[in-house]
Amino acid sequence: MKKFINRVDDFLTESLAGFAAAHADLVELNREPVFVRRKTTTPGKVALISGGGAGHEPLHSGFVGYGMLDAACPGQVFTSPTPDQMMAAAQSVDTGAGVLFIVKNYSGDLMNFEMAAEMCEAPNATVLVNDDVAVENSSYTTGRRGVAGTVIVEKLVGSLAESGANLAQCKAFGERVVQRIASMGVAFSSCTVPAAGKPTFAIGDDEIEIGVGIHGEPGRRRARLAPADAIVDELLTALVGELKPAADTELLVLVNGLGGTPLSELYLLFNAARAWLGQRGLKIARAQVGSLTTSLDMAGASLTLGSFDAEMIRHWDSPVQTPALRWGR
Structure with missing residues (x-):
């Protein structure tokens, strides 16, 4: 295993310390229990809290700031954060309007966020995200x-x-947005969890995993390496088949790198997606290309389609100022 690392047990602590120091104008790090919160909160605003295992950066801590999250709870690599982290984060950022937990549909995350929600004294609600159609x-x-x-x-x-x-x-x-997004990924390689010290799964040099999960979970099938256009065709066929957007629907296309894929290849994928959708009379209204939800050092990418209405477009375009996304302010 070749990684920039001192001691495996200190990996998350040192990474978070560097993150908080680099973005001290936007975020603060609470060390015990661990969570990242906005530098300043807005009285009377609903507080948004998310979280999950480390290894998916910039998700979630990188999206703490104006226009997105008020706090994020990172667990150890690929390990759910604990209820006490979520409880402390909620107490720290609740300003009287209640707390909304945004939770990815993984068993550990779901169980621990449910426990935190039950114990949370502030009014609270949960949005469950389950966009992977693989x-x-x-x-x-x-x-x-x-x-x-x-x-x-x-x-x-x-x-x-x-x-x-x-x-x-x-x-x-939030629940309406979840119903209008769909994602699917493909991996060229496994990732290496620092505590394990070896790849999560074995894959041949000429193989790809279609529909891989962000922890290295198996997808729909193992296939031979194919040209980018063919890979995009399989992914978009699944996504469009799920959302069934009308010809006049404004689509958001997110091309997401899984951690080990160059930006040049992600833009090539977007170009292929643009051509595929255009050939079918579908319009891209907004695009985002970059590594936003990663799987450590996994080589691969995912495509996400959002079938947007005018309200969703407006909120996508609105100002945001976080370590990982910034525009309009």
């Missing part, structure tokens, strides 16, 4: 997995919360 159940989930579409949910609901919406409105909007 498989219905996996080793980490019952039902579909929550993957890169989580970024879209955090951005849109974060914008709505900034506008003064109440807790019920934020929850309803």
Whole structure:
């Protein structure tokens, strides 16, 4: 295993310390229990909290700030954060309007966030993200997995919360967004969890995993390496088949790197997606290309489609200022 690392047990602590120091104008790190919170909160605004195992950066801590999350709870690599982290984060950022938990559909995350919600004294609600259409159940989930579409949910609901919406409105909007996003990924390689010191799974030099999960879970099938156009065709066929967007629908296309894929290849994938959708009379209204929901050092990418209405477009375009996303402010 070749990684920039001192001691495996200190990996998350040292990484978070560096993250908080680099973005001290936007975030603060609470060390015991561990969570990242916004530098400043807005009185009377619904507080948005998310979290999950480390290794998916910039998700979730990188999206703490104006227009997105108020706090994020990182667990150890690929390990759910604990209820006490979520409870402490909620107490830290609740300003009287309640707390909305945004949770990816993984068994550990779901169980621990449910425990935190039950113990939380503030009014609270939960939005469950399950945008991965590759498989219905996996080793980490019952039902579909929550993957890169989580970024879209955090951005849109974060914008709505900034506008003064109440807790019920934020929850309803979040659930509506979840119904209008779909994701699917492909991996060229495994990832290496520092504590394990070896790849999570074995894959041949000429093989790819279609529909891989962000922890290295199996996808739909193992296949031979194919040209980018053929890979995009398989992914978009699944996504469009799921969402069934009308010709006049405004689509958001998110091309997400899984950690080990160059940006040049991600833009090549976007170009292929643009051509594929255009040939079918479908319009791209907004695009985002980059590594936003990663799987450590995994080589691969995912595509996410959002079938947007005017309200969703407006909240996507609204100002955001976080370590990983910044525009319009």
